[in-house]
Amino acid sequence: MTPTTSERILELREIVRNAPEATSEAARRVMVANRRRDSRPELELRRAVHRCGLRFRVDLAIHVPDRRPIRPDIVFTRRRVAVFVDGCFWHGCVAHGTQPRSNSTYWAAKIEVNQARDRDQAAALERQGWAVLRVWEHEPTPAAVSRIAEAVSQAATWSGGRASAGINAAATA
Ligand SMILES: [Zn+2]
Numbered sequence: 001m002t003p004t005t006s007e008r009i010l011e012l013r014e015i016v017r018n019a020p021e022a023t024s025e026a027a028r029r030v031m032v033a034n035r036r037r038d039s040r041p042e043l044e045l046r047r048a049v050h051r052c053g054l055r056f057r058v059d060l061a062i063h064v065p066d067r068r069p070i071r072p073d074i075v076f077t078r079r080r081v082a083v084f085v086d087g088c089f090w091h092g093c094v095a096h097g098t099q100p101r102s103n104s105t106y107w108a109a110k111i112e113v114n115q116a117r118d119r120d121q122a123a124a125l126e127r128q129g130w131a132v133l134r135v136w137e138h139e140p141t142p143a144a145v146s147r148i149a150e151a152v153s154q155a156a157t158w159s160g161g162r163a164s165a166g167i168n169a170a171a172t173a
Contacts, residue, residue: 009116013109015105016109016110019106027107041085048142049074049148052149056074056076056083057076057077058073058074059071059073062075062128067124076152076155079155081131081151082130083134084132084135086137088137091111095138096138099111131151131155135147
């Protein structure tokens with residue numbers, strides 16, 4: 001996908017801002033429904049990650065220069081690994097990210113803005129030495145857990161001096 005330019009983003013934000021009243025109400029309902037749906041896989045993933053001995057922070061605000069704090073869904077502070085759990089709807093999953101048929105311009109803009117923000121936040125974190133991992137809502141939990149465990153153990157290796165650090169040693173991350 002071509003990166004969204006800043007002019008394009010401004011244009012999209014304008015579309016989102018100028019949503020007509022009816023759209024706003026319909027939009028609100030879609031948002032509430034999808035927010036509820038999004039939270040389940042995230043909770044399940046957190047529990048599974050916790051069960052394999054990894055300790056993390058939830059909803060921690062990471063401060064990066066010149067922008068608002070970023071709040072990944074799962075944060076391994078010492079290892080500097082940030083995990084985002086992306087809902088298929090909000091983040092425009094190609095397989096399940098079906099957009100509402102009515103007000104399609106509004107929804108396309110809204111989701112494109114989200115995707116641009118995702119990329120932008122990841123880049124800002126990476127510049128600060130964070131490893132960023134994205135997990136789709138539809139991804140099977142065991143697969144997501146093993147990707148996370150892998151990223152955390154690799155981060156431990158890079159941080160130097162903790163050669164013995166593995167999954168279990170991450171208990172206080
Ligand atoms: Zn999906």
